[in-house]
């Protein structure tokens with residue numbers, strides 16, 4: 378049964394049909410007569426033709442290595458690559474394009490901070506505050522640094538509804554806290570983290586703040602100056618951009634004070650057989666030939682998002698998520714993890730179907746063309762806190778429609794029937 382809501386595609390904040398025409402993959406079938414319903418956007422987004430074409434165009438018309446080249450193609454490639462840096466700075470309201478460091482992904486961006494900032498500024502006994510809902514990429518680098526340097530890790534606990542325990546955060550963040558490193562949104566549950574409160578607590582103690590923006594930068598307006606943070610990490614592939622390109626934004630004074638992460642070409646000023654000196658930021662942190670076409674593709678992705686407007690994208694996701702929460706509530710045996718209200722979460726819904734393993738749910742949904750993710754979502758501590766081995770997760774983006782939510786619900790009802798649950 379389909380609910381009649383005023384959130385049908387035609388009422389959504391932009392023209393979904395037009396947007397979907399930009400994403401050729403959304404027209405494909407996963408088997409004859411079985412159209413794809415792509416609901417795995419928290420893992421990676423799809424790419425519009427504009428991004429795909431920009432990469433082809435770059436290799437077809439401009440390809441050359443960047444920086445120091447005197448020939449036309451090298452100058453063009455350098456200008457394109459550096460131009461994207463400025464565009465991305467504007468997208469997150471960074472005051473200076475030199476603060477944008479191109480990395481491979483969020484994981485590399487966080488590792489860069491752990492190596493280059495952590496090894497320089499943290500000593501044994503210093504405390505780094507994380508949360509229980511972090512992706513492994515914001516836990517493991519700090520554990521590695523703890524084992525090497527003797528820093529102390531503190532974790533803000535998750536409450537049963539998937540939000541963070543702010544009273545406990547207030548207790549944990551104190552004079553020994555040198556870094557608060559938290560996600561803006563849980564990829565496993567969709568919980569939106571109250572960054573303003575946490576940042577205020579950390580800043581009152583003089584701590585540095587890193588935000589893992591892997592799930593926020595693609596889905597809502599993020600302003601690093603308004604947030605008052607020091608580092609922001611995010612990945613191109615979750616925001617319509619290519620794989621293999623990510624961003625670390627850092628405050629210029631901090632980046633200037635840090636030593637390099639990797640050594641090699643492009644990050645030096647001088648090299649003798651005896652010693653080397655470093656280039657200025659951002660080159661200091663971009664050793665070797667970077668992913669030039671990736672940066673160009675990411676720039677086009679940012680243009681695409683900016684043209685739609687991040688507030689409109691967020692509004693669309695709230696509407697889709699609200700519709701999905703209401704429809705899923707009617708599926709027999711289904712329970713949803715996290716907050717019940719779409720305003721308090723991102724477009725991510727983790728759920729379980731009683732008596733059916735999430736992997737089996739995912740496999741049956743795939744036979745209906747519905748692509749979701751099942752497993753621990755690289756957030757094993759969240760699974761441990763929920764006391765489940767895995768969840769099934771549907772996640773939405775700007776091109777998803779209420780009809781696709783209906784397809785998910787129908788496929789879940791078929792899953793119940795397939796397993797003969799009698800529901």
Ligand code: PLP
Pocket residue numbers: 419420482483484485512514515560562563564589591592612755
């Ligand atoms: N942080 C969060 C919150 C994520 O959702 C992800 C990916 O799912 C990551 C970090 C890691 O991103 P990547 O694999 O692009 O480095």
